[in-house]
Amino acid sequence: MGKIIGTESYRWIIFTSAKGLVDGSSYRLPSWGCYTLDGQDLEKEVVKPDIFVKNTFLHRLEGRDRQIERAVSEILKDLKN
Numbered sequence: 001m002g003k004i005i006g007t008e009s010y011r012w013i014i015f016t017s018a019k020g021l022v023d024g025s026s027y028r029l030p031s032w033g034c035y036t037l038d039g040q041d042l043e044k045e046v047v048k049p050d051i052f053v054k055n056t057f058l059h060r061l062e063g064r065d066r067q068i069e070r071a072v073s074e075i076l077k078d079l080k081n
Helices: 057-061 066-080
Strands: 015-020 026-032
Antiparallel strands (some): 015 026
């Protein structure tokens, strides 16, 4: 549906939610995961971007987001075509 721009996924993408207990403590349970359109579970699987662009700490200090810059560039390129 669109290009993925950025870095690889972290491989650990099951989301958990906390539940409280009567003594004030809590525990976490898996609440949902991520799947491909054909149903493949992406837990422990890497998702590679179509265009690899990594932001670094220095970019952050400069107030730059190279991933967004590249995404805008790709959109503008597609609009010209």
